[in-house]
Structure formats: structure tokens, C-alpha cells
Amino acid sequence: MSKGPHYIGIDVGTGSARAALLDISGKIIADSTHETRTWRDTRDHRIFEQSTTDIWASICQCVRDVLSESGVPPEDVKGVGVDATCSLAVTDEHGGPVCVTGGKECGGQGERNIILWADHRAEEEALLINSTGSKVLDYVGGTMSLEMEIPKILWLKKHMPASEFAKCMFFDLPDFLTYRLTGSLARSNCSLVCKCSFVPVGVEGSEGWNAQFLSQIGLDDVVQQGYEQIGGTSGKNGMVLTAGQAVGTGLSAQAAKELGLMAGTTVGSAVIDAYAGWIGTVAGRFTQGSGGELSPQPKLRDSRGRLAAIAGTSTCHIVQSEQGVFVPGVWGPYKNAVFPGWWMNEGGQSSTGQLIDFMIKTHPAYEELKKLAEERKTNIFDVLASTLDDLKKEAGTTSLTYLTKDLHFYPDLHGNRSPLADPRMRGSIVGLALDSGLGDLALKFNVTLEAIALQTRHIIEEMNVHGHKIDSIYMSGSQAKNAALMQLLADVCDVPVILPHSPSAAVVVGAAMLGRFAAEVGARTGDLKTHEEAERVSEQTKEDLWQIMIDMTQPGKQVAPSSSPADKKLLDAKYHIFRQAIDIQRSWRKLMEEAAK
Structure with missing residues (x-):
């Protein structure tokens, strides 16, 4: 005991x-x-x-x-x-x-x-x-x-x-x-x-x-x-x-x-709950360097650049500042939300873990995916990762980003919380093929992860434009176990991602x-x-x-950005298309509203 x-x-x-x-x-x-x-x-x-x-x-x-x-x-x-x-x-x-x-x-x-x-x-x-x-x-x-x-x-x-x-x-x-x-x-x-x-x-x-x-x-x-x-x-x-x-x-x-x-x-x-995730992660130290030495013990002021991302059914993005920072479409600034005299901003994605589940479970190949996982005595995510590896070999590439370069997904199936603050936004996908197989499911799974990372970049950019200086993402929640998503977040947002000792317990x-x-x-x-x-x-x-x-807060580990120059170029292009998808959807909505009058 x-x-x-x-x-x-x-x-x-x-x-x-x-x-x-x-x-x-x-x-x-x-x-x-x-x-x-x-x-x-x-x-x-x-x-x-x-x-x-x-x-x-x-x-x-x-x-x-x-x-x-x-x-x-x-x-x-x-x-x-x-x-x-x-x-x-x-x-x-x-x-x-x-x-x-x-x-x-x-x-x-x-x-x-x-x-x-x-x-x-x-x-x-x-x-x-x-x-x-x-x-x-x-x-x-x-x-x-x-x-x-x-x-x-x-x-x-x-x-x-x-x-x-x-x-x-x-x-x-x-x-x-x-x-x-x-x-x-x-x-x-x-x-x-x-x-x-x-x-x-x-x-x-x-x-x-x-x-x-x-x-x-x-x-x-x-x-x-x-x-x-x-x-x-x-x-x-x-x-x-x-x-x-x-x-x-x-x-x-x-x-x-x-x-x-x-x-x-x-x-x-x-x-x-999201603020408990912030409390349970942002003061954490992490191993760095080949020797595995711990990062320095942080001061309260160091919290200013640390974005806590609490990712489960949805994702919340919380950052603290000494002065109120007003970011259109991002909740806050909230004074005294945790520390007296300090302010919080909270971005968010209404559906992330829920979105991943939805995209997998509604695909025609979902039953095949479950069956393969049972036969191999593993989980569906290992099967999806293996399938993506096979697809890369067939395409003669080592890049997942290249594999899905012509597939584009806008992820707001349940409206946009940040930074658009528009509950009427809906999801869209471009690049569909007449394919209902396991390979197609794996590609759509990967592009869903890409979309979540691209939207996180959108939120961080808006926060930084208006006064924050975010230099790292401190993850918690069930999605922190998704290694592919964590690497995508680091690569797309170009900042290190810090994983806690026990992501689901943070x-x-x-x-x-x-x-x-x-x-x-x-x-x-x-x-x-x-x-x-x-x-x-x-x-x-x-x-x-x-x-x-x-x-x-027990020590965690760091996931550093690692994308190649070619992958970074592809991800930047995807981000440009992601932002265009917002403008297109809003213009189409306006056209239909006028037509329906």
C-alpha cells in the first residue's frame, strides 16, 4: 500500500x-x-x-x-x-x-x-x-x-x-x-x-x-x-x-x-475538463537530446507559449497570457479561468476523435477492416497503418502526404468552433474515386488526420496573428496515442509536440x-x-x-517536426487548399440562400 x-x-x-x-x-x-x-x-x-x-x-x-x-x-x-x-x-x-x-x-x-x-x-x-x-x-x-x-x-x-x-x-x-x-x-x-x-x-x-x-x-x-x-x-x-x-x-x-x-x-x-488537461500538462518537463536529459524546470511565465491541446471526442486548444488577447473566432480572453490575473484563450474543433470514428465506421470497407483486425489479433489502426505502408510501396513513395496529395478533406461535419465560429459549416471531400475498398478507407483515414492537423494550424495562426507566440503544443487525451496524428501536428504546425507520461490520464x-x-x-x-x-x-x-x-507532472517526450522539404511543400499546398475550401463553401452558401429567397 x-x-x-x-x-x-x-x-x-x-x-x-x-x-x-x-x-x-x-x-x-x-x-x-x-x-x-x-x-x-x-x-x-x-x-x-x-x-x-x-x-x-x-x-x-x-x-x-x-x-x-x-x-x-x-x-x-x-x-x-x-x-x-x-x-x-x-x-x-x-x-x-x-x-x-x-x-x-x-x-x-x-x-x-x-x-x-x-x-x-x-x-x-x-x-x-x-x-x-x-x-x-x-x-x-x-x-x-x-x-x-x-x-x-x-x-x-x-x-x-x-x-x-x-x-x-x-x-x-x-x-x-x-x-x-x-x-x-x-x-x-x-x-x-x-x-x-x-x-x-x-x-x-x-x-x-x-x-x-x-x-x-x-x-x-x-x-x-x-x-x-x-x-x-x-x-x-x-x-x-x-x-x-x-x-x-x-x-x-x-x-x-x-x-x-x-x-x-x-x-x-x-x-x-479541457482546463484540467492544461493544468496536467503545461508545467511538464520532457526528455530531449540523445542523452535523454530533462528540459529545464519551467516558470509560470513559460506557460505563455505553450498551447495545451486536449483531444478526445473534440479538441480544445488553450493558451495563457498575462494580458487579454482578443482573437476573433477564438473563445476568450477569459480572466482568472485558472490563475488569478492571467487570461486564457480557447480554440477548438467540435469533432476530432468523433470525426475519425465516423469516417472509419461509415465506410463500406469497415466490416472488412474489423475482420482483418480480428484475424491478425490486433486493432483496426494497426491494420490501417499496414495498408497505408502497402499503398506507399505500390506507389513507389515513402511519403503519406504524397499518397493523398490529390485527396482533400474539409472536416467541419459538426460546424466550426474556431476560428470561424460558424456552426453552419459542413464537411466536404474532393478527389473521390469509384473505390469502396480497404485501400480507399485507409486513404480517407489518413486525409482525416491531415485535415485535423491543418485546422489546428489555422487556429494557431489566428492566435499568433493577434498577439500570442505559441512555440509548442502540449497534448493530452486519447488522440495523443495516435503517433501518425502527433507527427502530422508537429509537421503541419512546425512546432514540437510534447506528449505527457500518460496521455489519457493527464x-x-x-x-x-x-x-x-x-x-x-x-x-x-x-x-x-x-x-x-x-x-x-x-x-x-x-x-x-x-x-x-x-x-x-511526470516527464513526457517530445515529437519534433520532421517533414522533408518536399513534404513540407505538399503540406503547405494542402493548407492553401484548406483555406480556399472555407471561402468556396461560404460563397456557395450565399448563392443558395439568394436562390432560395
């Missing part, structure tokens, strides 16, 4: 909940994952719904699993940190689930009480919001995404009985989880600033919530209730905490019983770091009772959080 203090990280992703038990060095002692359920609507592809009841049950099972597997007694767990997807959780005044499904059930009791981040039902509401020209839009890249919480709350206002809407509490999912853990209604800067149109007090005269904006779009009743439904006002009827600050008095007796932990165990203020490790920070800082400062006290302590202890990130 591992000795010393331990910390638990809880991560709720799109399709699963996970808990990991870590020691003070960041080593994972025990780890458990359980699937969570997502409901889709066969009549409406925009709908994605989940359940807080289902997610909480999975979390409890995961935590009990890691305690059982590790043999660590509950009293040795000193802190719990949490992250989750930026999905809208809707409850009644007592935390019970309120149904978000369209139709007569909306607003009643029902398990389906989460509108998942990927849900795109609120398109009209987002259009209305973006027509206001409100100052709050400047802090989401100029355009509020329909994936954010305010459009979804407005959709519920329109579809739910007024009497039921008035009784609802609305949480970004990370904040719901700290509420469920502690009973405290304190919200996180990360969730409020990044997803709920909250601009920190003092930023260009902001008072936090913008009453004029909310009233203008039809949420005046939320304003009249003192914003209590969405977190209240700091210093009056609410508390806003920066990442990892201790929430309330720790685990409630009921939550502790269900998790198998001790009541009062410190719980850190949560972050959105997010949950980031959450555990917040648990440690809450426990250690909370032991020194005691309970935070006022917003002013929380702000003062946050500023005083930010270097403590950075040091914990350094101490608990």
Missing part, C-alpha cells in the same frame, strides 16, 4: 466518469473508469442529453473502486479535485433533476437533466444573442457559441413552463459536481467566465453579470432573482472561486458515505492537482468566507499551484 497523503482526481468526460488516486509525486496508484449514458434523438441529430443521477452513480463507483484497489484508507485521502465537460446541468431548488427533453416533459421530473456540450439545439438562441452586439461577446471571440450555457438556458426558457423555469438552478457541470460533493453553491471562475457570459468584476467596468445583456435576450427574470439561478453575485448571494480553492467545508456527510471517503475531506473548486491528474492544492492551501488559510478573502488568497497562492503542477 502506498504511504503518505493521497489525492483523488475525478474527471467526467463525454462518455465516461473516471477517478484516479495519486500520491504526492503524481504517480497514479489506482484508476477506475465507468461509462456514462448519452441519449440521442433519432429525429434530430442536434440533441445530446445526459443525467446527473447516472454520472454521480458512476463517480461513486469509480471512487470506491480506487480505494478498494489501492488499499489506501479513506483518512489518507486529503483532497479531491474535479473536472467535467462544459454541459448544462438543470436541477430544482434542492438539487433534484429537472427534465431538459423537448416536449411536454420539459421542466418536469426526469433523469435526462443535462444538455451536453455537443448539443446544438440552441442555434436560434445563439443567433439572437450574437445580434445584440453586447460587450460580453468581446470575451467569447466576438461570437457566442450555441454550445455555451446562456443559449441553452434561453432555449429552456422558451420551451419550459414559466412556473417551472423559475424554480430551476442552472450549473455548468463542473460546478454541479462540487455542489453535489459539498452542498456549497460556490461557483468556479472557470465555468462562469468560460461558458456563462460572466466577465470578472473590474474588467472594463464589469460588475460580473451583465444585467442589460441578460434582459435584452429575454432572461430578465434571472436578473430579477438576483442571478441566484446561475450562481448569484459575489459578496451578496454567491461566491466565485478560482481553480482549486477549497469549496465550503469539504465533503458532505451524505456524499462521503456514497463515495466511501471521510466527511469534511477538502474539495477543490472545479474546472472544465486530465484526471490535473483534477487531482487541484485536490492537493485545496488541501494544502486550505490547511493554511482556513475556510474562505467572503469573496474578497478568496481573491486575496488566490493571488497570494498562485505560485503554490504552479509548483504543484511541476511536482506532479
